Amino acid sequence: MTPLPPGYRTVAVPHDRKREFVAVDHLAFAFEPDEKTSEIVPDQLPWDRTAAVERPDGTLAAVHASYDFDLPVPGGEVACSGLTWVGVRPDERRRGLLSAMIDFHFARSLERGEPVSALFAAEMAIYGRFGYGAAAHDVRVKIPRGAKLRDVPGSESLTVRFDSADPDKHTDLVHAVHVAAGAGRPGWVTRPTDAMRRGRVVDPPAWRDGGEPLRIVTVHDEAGDPRAYALLRRKETWADPGPRYPVLIREAVATDAAAAHRLWSFVLDLDLTAEVSSGMLPADDPLLGLLVDPRGAVPRIADNIWVRLLDLPAALTARRYSAPVDLVLEVTDARLPANAGRWRLTTGEAGADGYPAEVATTDDEPDLRLDVRELGAAYLGGRSLAALASAGLVTEVTPGTLLPAAAAFGWPLAPVCSWVF
Numbered sequence: 001m002t003p004l005p006p007g008y009r010t011v012a013v014p015h016d017r018k019r020e021f022v023a024v025d026h027l028a029f030a031f032e033p034d035e036k037t038s039e040i041v042p043d044q045l046p047w048d049r050t051a052a053v054e055r056p057d058g059t060l061a062a063v064h065a066s067y068d069f070d071l072p073v074p075g076g077e078v079a080c081s082g083l084t085w086v087g088v089r090p091d092e093r094r095r096g097l098l099s100a101m102i103d104f105h106f107a108r109s110l111e112r113g114e115p116v117s118a119l120f121a122a123e124m125a126i127y128g129r130f131g132y133g134a135a136a137h138d139v140r141v142k143i144p145r146g147a148k149l150r151d152v153p154g155s156e157s158l159t160v161r162f163d164s165a166d167p168d169k170h171t172d173l174v175h176a177v178h179v180a181a182g183a184g185r186p187g188w189v190t191r192p193t194d195a196m197r198r199g200r201v202v203d204p205p206a207w208r209d210g211g212e213p214l215r216i217v218t219v220h221d222e223a224g225d226p227r228a229y230a231l232l233r234r235k236e237t238w239a240d241p242g243p244r245y246p247v248l249i250r251e252a253v254a255t256d257a258a259a260a261h262r263l264w265s266f267v268l269d270l271d272l273t274a275e276v277s278s279g280m281l282p283a284d285d286p287l288l289g290l291l292v293d294p295r296g297a298v299p300r301i302a303d304n305i306w307v308r309l310l311d312l313p314a315a316l317t318a319r320r321y322s323a324p325v326d327l328v329l330e331v332t333d334a335r336l337p338a339n340a341g342r343w344r345l346t347t348g349e350a351g352a353d354g355y356p357a358e359v360a361t362t363d364d365e366p367d368l369r370l371d372v373r374e375l376g377a378a379y380l381g382g383r384s385l386a387a388l389a390s391a392g393l394v395t396e397v398t399p400g401t402l403l404p405a406a407a408a409f410g411w412p413l414a415p416v417c418s419w420v421f
């Protein structure tokens with residue numbers, strides 16, 4: 001456990017200390033929402049899961065919170081503590097406050113029966129040391145207006161509506177399509193509370209950055225049911241050759257190929273625009289398969305959700321595997337020693353959702369040696385153990401065991417979380 005400076009202590013933060021709590025994050029993240037923004041954006045913090053480090057004088061030096069998520073994993077889901085709002089006052093940095101909060105967060109998550117924690121990292125260098133592994137990538141593409149798409153049968157019969165985004169009207173639609181579109185995709189955390197669902201659709205003027213108010217494109221089938229949406233804004237931009245508006249997408253999802261085709265055909269052909277920025281997409285998003293000229297789309301690939309296994313056997317048995325495997329993993333875990341040691345992972349008979357596994361401690365010789373951070377990276381099936389081994393991050397002790405292990409841990413759908421929490 002990381003000791004706090006003398007006189008400092010970790011405390012739970014109830015709702016009536018909200019002002020103090022958010023003030024620390026305003027100092028840490030260098031922002032201050034105006035009154036109107038605070039009115040419009042719902043309070044999404046889970047006040048039974050907020051905590052802080054208090055100074056001897058009772059003021060707060062550092063804060064964090066966690067969401068209660070069901071994290072989709074290959075073939076199932078697992079209870080997950082979604083770490084968020086981590087902030088340390090600039091004048092309290094590098095004194096071990098985050099390290100102490102992480103110990104507290106791990107202990108509380110384990111007490112609540114959450115075998116896994118996940119987060120989005122503000123900076124790449126922060127969380128690896130605590131055993132989090134970057135478990136997914138997202139792709140953001142910039143696509144020129146008018147980019148052609150391959151045909152998809154049924155797309156033509158779908159209808160498109162274009163409206164100003166209205167939280168009262170669109171929150172439920174967005175949530176329903178989001179849930180349906182991500183079914184079966186590891187990492188696809190859906191927004192568990194009304195406040196979080198509404199928070200995805202709200203549009204305080206301060207967020208517009210010179211663009212229009214948030215709009216929503218929805219795609220409907222013949223019965224009128226929604227099958228896709230894009231939350232987006234255009235930004236009025238005139239140049240010598242004429243209008244060059246960018247289209248900036250907050251989130252675009254579709255439940256099926258025809259709906260994806262209809263959605264993107266519409267978004268890629270808006271008048272006055274020159275380029276569409278896609279927002280975060282999974283690496284295997286249908287858009288990337290639909291583009292006739294993917295070379296014309298400029299991609300940016302970045303780390304997406306990070307995963308930390310807190311209770312190794314519970315986490316590894318919560319997911320399914322793509323192939324049968326019988327494997328001894330030798331795991332190091334400096335922060336949670338209960339995870340360290342040798343674990344035999346043995347798959348059973350395959351079901352429709354993949355191979356289930358049993359995990360037990362063993363004294364047998366290891367096949368693979370790795371840190372819990374790499375196990376977190378491979379956990380959602382999107383980062384190959386073989387690729388991690390090629391970078392020297394996983395060691396194959398028993399020759400011939402790496403590729404079967406990598407095949408078993410891999411998953412056909414690329415993991416991603418479509419929003420930052």
Ligand SMILES: CC(=O)SCCNC(=O)CCNC(=O)[C@H](O)C(C)(C)COP(=O)(O)OP(=O)(O)OC[C@H]1O[C@@H](n2cnc3c(N)ncnc32)[C@H](O)[C@@H]1OP(=O)(O)O
Nearest residue numbers: 028084085086087088093094095096097098099119122125
């Ligand atoms: C899930 C989320 O909420 S992500 C948001 C994280 N928050 C932010 O980025 C806001 C701005 N930054 C901060 O509030 C703080 O600087 C934090 C939270 C990043 C770090 O808090 P600190 O209390 O300074 O961390 P702490 O002192 O425990 O540092 C532990 C180790 O991590 C290292 N470290 C901490 N932050 C960083 C960083 N941003 N980059 C590189 N190394 C870092 C420290 O140097 C230290 O290393 P050492 O053990 O080798 O000495």
